[in-house]
Amino acid sequence: MKRIIFISLIISSIFNINVQAQWIQGSSTLYYNGGNVGIGCESPSATLKVHGGDFPVIELSNPNQKMQIAIATQDGFFAGAAKAGDAVIRKLGSSHNILLYMPGNSGDGSSGIKFGDEKNGVFMGIYNNKTVRLDGILYATEVRVQANAWADEVFEKDYNLRTLGEVEAFIEKYKHLPEIPAQSDIVGKDYNVAEMNRLLLKKVEELSLYVISQEKRIRQLEKKQPVRRKR
Numbered sequence: 001m002k003r004i005i006f007i008s009l010i011i012s013s014i015f016n017i018n019v020q021a022q023w024i025q026g027s028s029t030l031y032y033n034g035g036n037v038g039i040g041c042e043s044p045s046a047t048l049k050v051h052g053g054d055f056p057v058i059e060l061s062n063p064n065q066k067m068q069i070a071i072a073t074q075d076g077f078f079a080g081a082a083k084a085g086d087a088v089i090r091k092l093g094s095s096h097n098i099l100l101y102m103p104g105n106s107g108d109g110s111s112g113i114k115f116g117d118e119k120n121g122v123f124m125g126i127y128n129n130k131t132v133r134l135d136g137i138l139y140a141t142e143v144r145v146q147a148n149a150w151a152d153e154v155f156e157k158d159y160n161l162r163t164l165g166e167v168e169a170f171i172e173k174y175k176h177l178p179e180i181p182a183q184s185d186i187v188g189k190d191y192n193v194a195e196m197n198r199l200l201l202k203k204v205e206e207l208s209l210y211v212i213s214q215e216k217r218i219r220q221l222e223k224k225q226p227v228r229r230k231r
């Protein structure tokens with residue numbers, strides 16, 4: 001029976017003849033219809049259609065590993081967090097990694113793994129130039145950014161701290177703090193989060209020095225004023 005159906009598939013492929021074939025073994029049935037192959041489903045409507053009843057699973061395996069593509073027909077099937085109707089891809093064996101890979105293309109950003117839907121189009125992409133683009137809102141319990149510089153040079157003795165008068169003059173002229181980008185340079189554009197954090201910290205540290213300096217001046221003035229004695 002296997003030889004007959006194999007020959008039928010070859011004839012159909014070579015001469016483009018609409019051949020219908022059926023191979024039955026136990027409770028599983030393989031159907032072939034006009035170039036479409038169906039497993040467990042008659043008259044397949046796709047190039048390959050697998051119908052597994054209550055447990056539809058496609059599995060690629062070797063003696064030690066297997067990867068499954070399945071549809072959870074009930075909550076928790078194939079994945080603990082799965083809801084009924086969810087598609088699940090899982091890897092079982094000594095390694096649980098699922099690797100999505102693409103050619104390097106010289107790292108030019110022309111290739112990527114993208115996510116989208118009919119309403120929003122592509123709203124997220126991971127590209128081959130180590131760039132992730134998200135057109136939407138990111139929710140996270142923690143975000144870590146690796147910084148290559150910090151702002152503690154403000155506390156070095158040779159740091160050139162502007163006077164408050166110089167800061168005031170700069171603000172009156174440019175309408176923003178020294179070293180901090182203007183609104184026109186930020187709104188609607190991208191910027192380096194790590195660098196912006198460094199600049200904001202630098203302003204906080206400078207402000208701390210101004211406050212300390214003012215505190216010292218207040219104490220000196222208090223010492224110079226005569227102490228009034230109670231009568």
